[in-house]
Amino acid sequence: MMSYDTLRRFILESTNVRGEWVSLEAAWQALLERHEYPPVVRDLLGQALAAVALLSATIKFDGSLILQVTGNGPLNLLVVQANGRGNVRGLARWQSEVPASGLAAQFGDGRMVMTIDPGEGRDRYQGIVPLEGDTLAQALEGYFSRSEQLPTRLWLAADGRRAAGLLLQSLPGEQRDPDAFNRAVVLAETLKPDELLDLPVETVLHRLYHEEDVRLYEGTPVSFRCSCSRERVADMLRNLGYAEVRGVLEDEGVVEVHCEFCNAGYRFDTVDAEQLFAAGESPPGTRTRH
């Protein structure tokens, strides 16, 4: 049975090789329902979404991870986010026709930013590297080799139906089988994008590693869910400042904020807006007395 929208971890027993597999279907469809993307942009966004789902496996429950690729080329923004609750979201922006292949042609002079919020009370970490390599998977591998030093390889695929990914990582520590990681990578290289998209994880692992002792763990669900809320929009408007918000109200009669990730709309009329800036007031619902 195929288990979409699930992140599965596995290890190759008696080696330092760990792996993860994800295939998104409902979560990917939920994202695609909200925006129309040209196929090339869509597939890159799907690959990025699968990647961020894989990379979020080690994030704590209240943490999150954002992968952002920006550039001055036809495709100028790709941003995907996953949190420790298994929620993913993402979007892409492009300004002209995006070539079918080659990150340099697609993004121009690009960079990749990884923001890791480990959760309550711990410092955010941000890593920025130039966008290098031909594919998103290669760019991410470059990011890993520059920043974390844990050898990591990724295989990503997406189409209009699904977004899927496979990750292999060589864990630190005593290497009982020093060649295991290379062996695992060479075998994973034989996996075609269509197989990654269409085959159940059990079949993939059997096909690749039937000579190894593989332990496959129970899955954790992944779903599309946006973290926007009226409260967060209110905070954002407060940060913009009274004068700015007042100006919009005078011009438009209402402040409307639209979430690009999920298409949710938030309206603030004059009364709502005045309340935002009333001295000592918190937004409705979280009001506290001093």
Ligand SMILES: [Zn+2]
């Ligand atoms: Zn939203």
